[in-house]
Amino acid sequence: MSEVVVFRGGRVVDPSRSVDGVGDVVVVDGWIADVPAEYTPPEDARVIDCAGLVVTPGLIDVHVHLREPGEEHKETITTGARAAAAGGFTAIVAMPNTDPPTDDPAAVGYVVAEGRKAGAARVYPTGCITLDRKGERLALVGEMVDAGAVAITDDGSPVMDSGLMRLALLYAQAFDIPVADHPEDLTLAAGGAMNAGLASARMGLPGKPNAAEDIHIIRDILLAELTGGHIHLQHVSTRMGVEMIRQAKARGVRVTAEASPHHLVLTEDAVEGYRTEAKMNPPLRSAEDRAAVRAGLADGTLDTIATDHAPHHYDEKEAAFQDAPNGIVGLETALGIILTHVVGEGVIDLSTMVERMSCQPARAFGLPGGTLAPGSVGDVTVFDPAAVWTVDPKAFRSKSRNTPFGGWELKGRPRYTVVGGRTVWEG
Amino acid sequence: MTTAEPPLGKDLIGLEPLSREQILSILDTAEPFKEISERRIKKVPVLRGKTIVNLFFEPSTRTRVSFEFAEKRLSADTVNIAASGSSVSKGETLVDTARNLEAMRIDMVVIRHGASGAAGFLAERIPSNVINAGDGSHEHPTQGLLDLLTIRDHRGSIEGLKVCIVGDVLHSRVARSNIYGLLKLGAEVAVCGPPTLVPRSFAELGVSVFHRVEEAIEWADVLNVLRLQLERMQAGYVPSLREYNRIWGISTERLERAPRDILVLHPGPMNRGVEIDSDVADGPHSVILNQVTNGVAVRMAVLYLLAGGAPERAEAAKHGGEA
Numbered sequence: 001m002s003e004v005v006v007f008r009g010g011r012v013v014d015p016s017r018s019v020d021g022v023g024d025v026v027v028v029d030g031w032i033a034d035v036p037a038e039y040t041p042p043e044d045a046r047v048i049d050c051a052g053l054v055v056t057p058g059l060i061d062v063h064v065h066l067r068e069p070g071e072e073h074k075e076t077i078t079t080g081a082r083a084a085a086a087g088g089f090t091a092i093v094a095m096p097n098t099d100p101p102t103d104d105p106a107a108v109g110y111v112v113a114e115g116r117k118a119g120a121a122r123v124y125p126t127g128c129i130t131l132d133r134k135g136e137r138l139a140l141v142g143e144m145v146d147a148g149a150v151a152i153t154d155d156g157s158p159v160m161d162s163g164l165m166r167l168a169l170l171y172a173q174a175f176d177i178p179v180a181d182h183p184e185d186l187t188l189a190a191g192g193a194m195n196a197g198l199a200s201a202r203m204g205l206p207g208k209p210n211a212a213e214d215i216h217i218i219r220d221i222l223l224a225e226l227t228g229g230h231i232h233l234q235h236v237s238t239r240m241g242v243e244m245i246r247q248a249k250a251r252g253v254r255v256t257a258e259a260s261p262h263h264l265v266l267t268e269d270a271v272e273g274y275r276t277e278a279k280m281n282p283p284l285r286s287a288e289d290r291a292a293v294r295a296g297l298a299d300g301t302l303d304t305i306a307t308d309h310a311p312h313h314y315d316e317k318e319a320a321f322q323d324a325p326n327g328i329v330g331l332e333t334a335l336g337i338i339l340t341h342v343v344g345e346g347v348i349d350l351s352t353m354v355e356r357m358s359c360q361p362a363r364a365f366g367l368p369g370g371t372l373a374p375g376s377v378g379d380v381t382v383f384d385p386a387a388v389w390t391v392d393p394k395a396f397r398s399k400s401r402n403t404p405f406g407g408w409e410l411k412g413r414p415r416y417t418v419v420g421g422r423t424v425w426e427g
Numbered sequence: 428m429t430t431a432e433p434p435l436g437k438d439l440i441g442l443e444p445l446s447r448e449q450i451l452s453i454l455d456t457a458e459p460f461k462e463i464s465e466r467r468i469k470k471v472p473v474l475r476g477k478t479i480v481n482l483f484f485e486p487s488t489r490t491r492v493s494f495e496f497a498e499k500r501l502s503a504d505t506v507n508i509a510a511s512g513s514s515v516s517k518g519e520t521l522v523d524t525a526r527n528l529e530a531m532r533i534d535m536v537v538i539r540h541g542a543s544g545a546a547g548f549l550a551e552r553i554p555s556n557v558i559n560a561g562d563g564s565h566e567h568p569t570q571g572l573l574d575l576l577t578i579r580d581h582r583g584s585i586e587g588l589k590v591c592i593v594g595d596v597l598h599s600r601v602a603r604s605n606i607y608g609l610l611k612l613g614a615e616v617a618v619c620g621p622p623t624l625v626p627r628s629f630a631e632l633g634v635s636v637f638h639r640v641e642e643a644i645e646w647a648d649v650l651n652v653l654r655l656q657l658e659r660m661q662a663g664y665v666p667s668l669r670e671y672n673r674i675w676g677i678s679t680e681r682l683e684r685a686p687r688d689i690l691v692l693h694p695g696p697m698n699r700g701v702e703i704d705s706d707v708a709d710g711p712h713s714v715i716l717n718q719v720t721n722g723v724a725v726r727m728a729v730l731y732l733l734a735g736g737a738p739e740r741a742e743a744a745k746h747g748g749e750a
Contacts, residue, residue: 200628203565273547315520320543320544
């Protein structure tokens, strides 16, 4: 007996096949099935009425921090995977800046095993570029890939040594994985707590200039060009950064890049009043930077929307601004924020949103999914584009509540998150 | 004795959020309080029964003592807490410190903290009045106010005066409070110092930027000279203190070339021979000790107003009443 799930009568948006129209999606035994137009499901099939809803290939977030091992008071692999499912994500890519860092095959294997146990969104691990994230020697990249790592990154920190970064970009090509970099020149960003500019001058906080990010973006582009490797630039936040990536793509450099929901929606104004829930790295920047990130998302310079979900315990954020840690949670607000303030404000259309939140993340990281083509994994996200709701951080599945979006009224909310034909979230 | 709407609100966190009228009312309230410190018995019952905690996370002598005199001359009961030797040095968070103070039912907290925003952070979490005695590089409002009062004492009015703040503007809470206060009272404001310590973005606040002190002296009626901390040299902002003195130091020789009689302020503590030469500090241009005297009066005024006192009743309050 086959297990059949039918998503009936929804607006199916699947840019991987240029599909946007009302129809059915059928998952049989965990895989997308090829069915005729007049398909009659078996009697024991689960039929989900999707009238008025949008059905897309499962959303994928290539940048989340699950904090396990080491900081389980902030998040665990299980709670993070559940938060992802509640946010409409069928797969997430976990960053390796855990404690200890995920820098060997055993640590990578642990993330894989815990992710499977969670039974929520799929969890794909990454491994560190360098041992212990120290930026000194390459980690066991090949063995980590064998254990399940889908990329390498020292996220949270850049690899400051350009020579080592060159080696990483060369070595990773043996395994066909991207090298993801958190682009930041630490000597320029040193001590910075927010964007450098008028607001930081007024507030008396040390600033991180755009140049700190831009210098590493161009460095990484030049190294990708030199080596032929695939560089994936994380959370791009500057206008020059976007422009340099645009030009690199035009030259054919293998570069992919992320935009985060907060850099698409907020500016440094959100920090006003020393609001630690708006403190992250890279910092929220100027309105011109935000406009450039939006334009980059629209024209495809920035391939993916990634949340940089960064949970922190509430009392760590309850501190003076410069003492509070960087980062905000994003998994459970991303879809609503993007639908309301990016699609809703006409920056991109719905199909482009699915492209940036599903198809391209899958492509950039070589992951299953990102399409509803027959034979693909049965990962499906169904959301109600008209549902109006208010963000209540206390209701998050994540262990942490550190969001600048608490109290925001959003339009658009996940209804079903389906992984391999199994419903992992129903809202 | 109390007004319905406290004239300053609950807290004094900075001069940026205050209106011109509020700043003037503090300066005007300070005038009658000056006289208390000249009496033989320096005590009036204005804050009798009020409990004030002076919470100093950073070392301070001048500001802490000035606040303490202001509080005691107004008859408040005061407690000093210094970060070293307190629970803070045992790892207690700012939030917990605040909650514990609150649990002891105090009326006011005067806080000095190394982090910008710390005073506002505390003010949002406790119902007591909070006075910022310096938070990181953000603001030091009572210093700004005493500078304004001293300038007004010597020049009659702030309106139209050209005031230049010289030195480490980047890291200075004194500079920020001066800029906001002076601009609101109608002064023209400039900042001067090495470009490493005087960020370009300050121009957007509405101030002129000089990088050569000769130009600043040519332009200014008043110089407010900031302390250059030794750490700035260690961090590479300036190559040496000697070079700083040669290029940006305020000397008699430089002041003598000024087209007008310049008033020189310094928030202290001074590095003689670095940002200011001794013959300037001790000379006829200097009003540095007047600043210290005015500091007590300004802080009395702030305490009185936050306790609900009315500016127009300050003179009467001195002679018996409580705030």
